Amino acid sequence: MIYSKIVGTGSCLPEKVVTNEDLAMRMDTSDEWIRARTGIRQRHIADVSQTSSDLAVPASLQALAAAGMAPAEVDLIIVATSTPDHVFPSTACLLQARLGIKGCPAFDIQAVCTGFVYGLAVADKFIRSGQHKSALVVGAEVFSRILDWNDRSTAVLFGDGAGAVVLRADSRPGVMASALHADGSHADILSVPGNICRGGIAGSPFLQMDGQAVFKFAVKVLNGVAREALEQCALTTRDIDWLIPHQANVRIIDATAKRLGIDASKLVVTVDRHGNTSAASIPLALDLAVRDGRIQPGQRVMLIGVGGGVTWGAALVEI
Ligand code: ACO
Numbered sequence: 001m002i003y004s005k006i007v008g009t010g011s012c013l014p015e016k017v018v019t020n021e022d023l024a025m026r027m028d029t030s031d032e033w034i035r036a037r038t039g040i041r042q043r044h045i046a047d048v049s050q051t052s053s054d055l056a057v058p059a060s061l062q063a064l065a066a067a068g069m070a071p072a073e074v075d076l077i078i079v080a081t082s083t084p085d086h087v088f089p090s091t092a093c094l095l096q097a098r099l100g101i102k103g104c105p106a107f108d109i110q111a112v113c114t115g116f117v118y119g120l121a122v123a124d125k126f127i128r129s130g131q132h133k134s135a136l137v138v139g140a141e142v143f144s145r146i147l148d149w150n151d152r153s154t155a156v157l158f159g160d161g162a163g164a165v166v167l168r169a170d171s172r173p174g175v176m177a178s179a180l181h182a183d184g185s186h187a188d189i190l191s192v193p194g195n196i197c198r199g200g201i202a203g204s205p206f207l208q209m210d211g212q213a214v215f216k217f218a219v220k221v222l223n224g225v226a227r228e229a230l231e232q233c234a235l236t237t238r239d240i241d242w243l244i245p246h247q248a249n250v251r252i253i254d255a256t257a258k259r260l261g262i263d264a265s266k267l268v269v270t271v272d273r274h275g276n277t278s279a280a281s282i283p284l285a286l287d288l289a290v291r292d293g294r295i296q297p298g299q300r301v302m303l304i305g306v307g308g309g310v311t312w313g314a315a316l317v318e319i
Contacts, residue, residue: 003174004127004135006317008069008166009287010062012055013044013274020156029152039250043159043275046142051085053094055162056140059283060099063136063164071099074166076135077106078123080115080279082308083142084108087196091140111182112190113246113307115139115279120165120303120315121178127169138164139279146192148206157248158207159275163283173318176300177232179225180313189213190308218252221312222304223259229302229314237261240316241299242289246306247271247281256304268294278307295319 019042020031034040046055056079064071077099079092086094092106111118116139123135140162147155167175189210194203222245230236237260245253247270257267270285277284282303289295299319306312 001171002128002130003170003172004124004167005170005172005174006165006319007168008063008065008067009164009283009290010059010066011161011163011284011287012059012062013161014046014050014055016045016047017042018045023156027150027152027155029156034156037251038157039272040156040275041272044161045144046160050142052081052083052140052142052162053085053091053098055142055160056091056095056138056164057098059140059162059164060095060136060138063166067166067168069134069166071101074099074101074134074136075104076123076126076132077104078109078119078135078137080109080111080119080139081141082110082112082115082278083145095138111307111311112309113248113276113278113281114305114309114311114313115307116163116282117178117303117305117313117315118180118311120175121180121313123167124175124178127167133169135167136164137167138162139281139283141278141280143207143276143278146205146207151206153211154207154209157276159277161274161277161280161284163280163287165283165286176316176318177229178313178315179228179232181221181225182309182311184309186217186310189217189310215249215252217310218248218306219255219259221306222256225312225314226260226302226304229316233316235316239300240266240302242266242268242295242301243304244268244282244285244289244301245304247274247285248276290319
């Protein structure tokens with residue numbers, strides 16, 4: 001039996017840190033409001049010249065170094081992003097070129113904040129098929145580009161960053177189970193409804209959100225999809241060592257853990273420092289907890305995401 005195993009993780013955050021106090025100086029908000037409603041204290045914001053691929057390159061190199069692999073050994077690249085460098089070519093192709101490799105398939109996945117879980121599940125299936133021996137899966141975002149910085153209800157929530165993992169074929173799991181879902185009938189609760197049209201932008205280029213609808217939807221589906229992945233392996237929530245939910249809001253994270261009956265001590269939380277980095281949030285949190293020694297080899301980690309689309313998914317991984 002072929003499985004895919006995470007053999008390296010990496011991350012990259014832009015240097016510039018923007019605190020809640022910094023935001024309060026430019027819009028009608030406060031540290032108290034942001035912290036009480038979201039748990040966010042600060043976020044990293046990319047320089048105007050920095051793109052998703054700029055963040056993806058160092059994150060990928062770090063993951064490859066952790067795996068002890070050269071870029072030339074990668075035979076599949078998937079980048080999850082809703083803020084690609086260009087309409088095309090894909091950010092994955094740009095990353096491939098900047099890693100100095102050629103020939104392997106490289107493509108982007110657009111599932112907003114669930115993008116990394118989608119990418120991991122797809123890469124796992126490629127590796128299990130036996131046709132690919134390794135994969136680089138990256139979540140990379142510059143959400144600061146699609147925020148209306150005059151809209152306090154959305155601008156305070158997001159940050160920029162990239163996280164990466166290297167998967168390699170192995171006889172032991174690995175990715176034990178995954179479950180992916182979407183329901184496009186809820187597309188309007190979280191969207192950037194604009195597009196490029198004849199040299200201009202048709203519609204809005206800014207993120208729009210019905211915060212309360214997203215909140216309720218997220219808590220409901222994250223609980224369900226985590227249990228679905230566990231059922232595939234005949235495991236229960238007691239068998240999870242670490243829960244890494246998409247880092248949108250500490251209240252969504254806490255409510256999800258409570259519904260799953262998972263103790264707060266098993267949660268990896270980065271939203272306080274990173275804000276919501278969309279597809280980058282789960283691999284950023286995974287890398288942090290691997291590097292600080294919390295996540296140990298042999299432990300089971302449940303990754304769960306939800307995002308625009310609406311999309312949601314889970315991957316249960318043995319490290
Ligand atoms: N600072 C101060 N006041 C604010 C701010 C702000 N940044 N933003 C909104 N307010 C005000 C509103 O104007 C409103 O004022 P009013 O009562 O005078 O009209 C008041 O605060 C309450 O606004 P609500 O939108 O009802 O606040 P709510 O309690 O719903 O909190 C929040 C908003 C934090 C967005 C919440 O709905 C939430 O957490 N939703 C989940 C959405 C989320 O996390 N999205 C991230 C992207 S989605 C994803 O990643 C899956």
